[in-house]
Amino acid sequence: MTRFAQFAAVALSLAAPALASCDYGTHLNPRSESVPISTFGYTGLTGPLNWFGLNETANKLCATGKNQSPINLDSSITTAHGSSVTFKVDAYPHGAEFENLGTTVEVPVNGSLVADGKSYKLAQFHFHTPSEHRVDLEYFPMEAHFVFSAADKSTAVVGFLINLGLIPDPLLASVFASVGMIATPGSTTSTGPLVFGPLENHLNSNTIFKYSGSLTTPPCSEGVSWYISTKPLTIDEITYQRVRDVVKFNSRYTQNSLGEINLLQNAANEL
Ligand SMILES: *[C@@H]1O[C@H](CO)[C@@H](O)[C@H](O)[C@H]1NC(C)=O
Numbered sequence: 001m002t003r004f005a006q007f008a009a010v011a012l013s014l015a016a017p018a019l020a021s022c023d024y025g026t027h028l029n030p031r032s033e034s035v036p037i038s039t040f041g042y043t044g045l046t047g048p049l050n051w052f053g054l055n056e057t058a059n060k061l062c063a064t065g066k067n068q069s070p071i072n073l074d075s076s077i078t079t080a081h082g083s084s085v086t087f088k089v090d091a092y093p094h095g096a097e098f099e100n101l102g103t104t105v106e107v108p109v110n111g112s113l114v115a116d117g118k119s120y121k122l123a124q125f126h127f128h129t130p131s132e133h134r135v136d137l138e139y140f141p142m143e144a145h146f147v148f149s150a151a152d153k154s155t156a157v158v159g160f161l162i163n164l165g166l167i168p169d170p171l172l173a174s175v176f177a178s179v180g181m182i183a184t185p186g187s188t189t190s191t192g193p194l195v196f197g198p199l200e201n202h203l204n205s206n207t208i209f210k211y212s213g214s215l216t217t218p219p220c221s222e223g224v225s226w227y228i229s230t231k232p233l234t235i236d237e238i239t240y241q242r243v244r245d246v247v248k249f250n251s252r253y254t255q256n257s258l259g260e261i262n263l264l265q266n267a268a269n270e271l
């Protein structure tokens with residue numbers, strides 16, 4: 001590449017820093033015609049340690065925010081019964097679109113959440129491997145995020161940790177039936193039939209963690225209401241391997257405890 005071509009490529013890649021961010025499809029980041037491929041990543045200079053460097057204005061909170069996600073979920077985090085929130089996802093008996101955004105695999109679906117007196121609309125759900133949140137310091141092979149936005153543009157995420165087990169969750173098996181078809185970033189396919197009643201019951205019949213954190217991808221916006229089931233879902237090993245082959249690695253490192261100095265800010269202060 002010539003110097004100019006290099007510059008142009010970098011300028012182009014910086015122009016849309018959060019196209020496929022984890023708020024993709026919400027009011028903050030509306031869905032576009034074709035599947036956008038993310039310009040941030042999880043390795044080297046595109047990775048989480050340099051998200052601030054990709055756009056110091058847009059991504060400032062990634063390096064300075066004091067309520068960043070993901071975190072270690074321990075006894076300091078508030079819990080509530082899952083029945084205190086109303087989580088609904090429409091059924092897609094013929095499957096839904098399944099997209100590879102380069103940084104995650106995602107399914108745009110409709111649904112709703114009523115939590116802490118606020119009503120939200122569902123935009124999509126997507127996956128991280130390994131899990132982003134930890135529970136008592138332990139990580140899990142995967143994590144699912146259902147991303148909602150409210151009329152006032154605030155964001156809520158319902159999260160499920162996913163463990164390996166012998167009896168796979170039928171919903172996850174149906175979501176991932178065709179994951180091998182979207183190995184290339186930007187590609188799409190269709191999931192198997194999706195029915196969310198058992199997942200809604202899973203959330204409603206177990207304890208949840210609740211806290212106010214951030215998006216786990218650029219621009220790392222804060223004020224995100226997290227509701228995470230304390231009881232993991234289960235995936236079988238072969239399906240897990242197939243997902244990992246496509247997604248590779250897309251987990252932001254564990255952030256400092258809520259309200260404490262951002263770990264990158266701390267490092268900068270120490271230099
Ligand atoms: C950085 O993000 C801001 C939006 O916060 C945008 O206006 C600006 O163009 C971006 N800069 C680059 C170099 O992409």
Ligand SMILES: *[C@@H]1O[C@H](CO)[C@@H](O)[C@H](O)[C@H]1NC(C)=O
Nearest residue numbers: 090096097107108109110111
């Ligand atoms: C969600 O609902 C809207 C409005 O009813 C509809 O236009 C859209 O196609 C739906 N999206 C999905 C993914 O079902």
